[in-house]
Amino acid sequence: MIKSDAPILVTGAAGQLGKTFVRMLGDQAIGCDRAEFDLSSPDSILAAVRRYRPQIVINCGAYTAVDKAETEPELCETINAAAVAAFAQACEEQDAVLVQISTDYVFGAQPEVPTPWQESDATAPQGQYAKSKLHGEQAAAAAPKHLIVRTCGLYGGGPNHVSFVEKMLQLGEQRTHLRVVDDQRCTPSLVDDVAAAVLQLLESDSRGLFHVVNDGETTWNEFAQEIFRIVGYEVQVDPISTAEFNAPAPRPSYSVLDTAKFQTLGKGPLPHWKDALSRYLTTLRPILAEGLQTS
Ligand SMILES: NC(=O)C1=CN([C@@H]2O[C@H](COP(=O)(O)OP(=O)(O)OC[C@H]3O[C@@H](n4cnc5c(N)ncnc54)[C@H](OP(=O)(O)O)[C@@H]3O)[C@@H](O)[C@H]2O)C=CC1
Numbered sequence: 001m002i003k004s005d006a007p008i009l010v011t012g013a014a015g016q017l018g019k020t021f022v023r024m025l026g027d028q029a030i031g032c033d034r035a036e037f038d039l040s041s042p043d044s045i046l047a048a049v050r051r052y053r054p055q056i057v058i059n060c061g062a063y064t065a066v067d068k069a070e071t072e073p074e075l076c077e078t079i080n081a082a083a084v085a086a087f088a089q090a091c092e093e094q095d096a097v098l099v100q101i102s103t104d105y106v107f108g109a110q111p112e113v114p115t116p117w118q119e120s121d122a123t124a125p126q127g128q129y130a131k132s133k134l135h136g137e138q139a140a141a142a143a144p145k146h147l148i149v150r151t152c153g154l155y156g157g158g159p160n161h162v163s164f165v166e167k168m169l170q171l172g173e174q175r176t177h178l179r180v181v182d183d184q185r186c187t188p189s190l191v192d193d194v195a196a197a198v199l200q201l202l203e204s205d206s207r208g209l210f211h212v213v214n215d216g217e218t219t220w221n222e223f224a225q226e227i228f229r230i231v232g233y234e235v236q237v238d239p240i241s242t243a244e245f246n247a248p249a250p251r252p253s254y255s256v257l258d259t260a261k262f263q264t265l266g267k268g269p270l271p272h273w274k275d276a277l278s279r280y281l282t283t284l285r286p287i288l289a290e291g292l293q294t295s
C-alpha cells in the first residue's frame with residue numbers, strides 16, 4: 001500500500017513519464033532530475049537515496065536514445081543497468097519498493113504465430129538499448145520489493161517532449177507526404193494511462209513483472225495516419241519496411257504486450273490506443289493552432 005505521508009522518489013522527473021508521476025503524486029513526490037541523480041555515476045546513488053528515505057523509488061530516468069545507443073553502448077548500459085543495480089541495493093537498505101520501467105524492446109525474435117507477449121515469455125533483445133533495459137530488469141529484480149513494468153512507445157509529455165507523436169506533427173506541418181514503417185506491430189501508450197496503472201499496481205501491493213500498455217495494437221504507419229486524421233492534417237503516409245527506413249538500431253517486428261496479468265487487478269484493460277491518442281491530441285489543440293514548430 002502507498003502510505004500517504006511517506007515520500008515517493010521519482011527519477012527522470014524532467015522526462016515524459018517521470019514528469020507525469022510527479023504531477024499525479026503531488027506533494028508526495030520528490031521529483032529528481034539529473035542534477036540530483038546522475039545515473040551515469042551509480043556510486044552516488046546510495047547516498048542520495050539515504051538522504052530522501054523514500055518508501056518507493058520510481059525509476060523513470062533512462063538512456064532512451066535507441067539509435068544513439070548503438071554508438072554509446074557503455075553509457076547506455078551504465079544508466080539503464082548499473083544505476084538500477086545501485087537503486088536495488090539502496091531500496092533493500094531502506095526497505096523501499098523499487099519500480100523499474102522497462103520496454104517492449106526486450107522482445108525481438110519474430111514469433112511463429114504473432115500472439116501478444118506474456119511476462120513469462122522468453123526475451124530476445126536486439127539492440128544496445130534493448131539489451132541494457134533487460135539488464136536493468138535483472139538488476140531491479142535483486143531488490144526484495146520490486147515492481148518491473150514493461151510498456152511501449154510512450155508519448156503524452158507535452159509539446160516540449162519529442163515523442164513519435166510530436167515528430168509526426170512537426171513533419172506534418174511541413175510536408176504532404178511521409179514514409180512510415182508498417183511492419184512493426186506494437187501498442188504506443190499514453191504516459192497518463194501508464195502512470196495511473198503503475199499507481200494502481202502499487203496501491204494493490206503488486207510485486208514482480210507486469211506488462212502495461214493501452215489496449216489494442218497497431219503499426220507506426222497506422223498510428224501516424226490516425227494522428228493526422230484526428231488533427232485534420234492532409235498528409236499521405238506511405239508504408240515502408242523497417243529495412244527501407246534503415247535506422248541504426250534494430251526494432252522488434254512484433255512487440256504487442258499481453259496485459260492479462262495487469263487485468264487480474266480487476267480494473268479491466270487500459271483505454272484503447274485510439275482513445276488515448278485522441279485525448280492527448282485534444283490537449284495539444286491550442287498549441288497546434290499556433291503550429292508546433294513555433295511553440
Ligand atoms: N519513450 C518510450 O517510448 C518508452 C520508454 N520506456 C521506458 O520508460 C522510462 C521513461 O521513459 P521516458 O519518460 O519516455 O523517457 P525520457 O527520455 O522522456 O526521460 C528520461 C529521463 O532520464 C533522464 N536521464 C537521462 N540520462 C540521465 C543521467 N545520466 N542522469 C540522470 N537522468 C538522466 C533524462 O534527463 P534529461 O531530460 O536531462 O535528458 C530524462 O529526463 C524509461 O525507463 C524508458 O526506458 C519504455 C517503453 C517506451
Ligand SMILES: Cc1cn([C@H]2C[C@H](O)[C@@H](COP(=O)(O)OP(=O)(O)O[C@H]3O[C@@H](C)C(=O)[C@@H](O)[C@H]3O)O2)c(=O)[nH]c1=O
Pocket residue numbers: 064065066102103104105151152153154163164167178179180181184220242245247251
Ligand atoms: C520519424 C519516423 C519514424 N519512423 C519509424 C522508426 C521506428 O521504427 C518507428 C518509431 O519511431 P521512434 O524513433 O519514435 O521509435 P523508438 O525511439 O524506437 O521508440 C521506442 O522508444 C524506446 C525508448 C522504447 O522503449 C520503445 O518502446 C519504443 O517505442 O517509426 C518512420 O518509419 N518514419 C518516420 O518519419
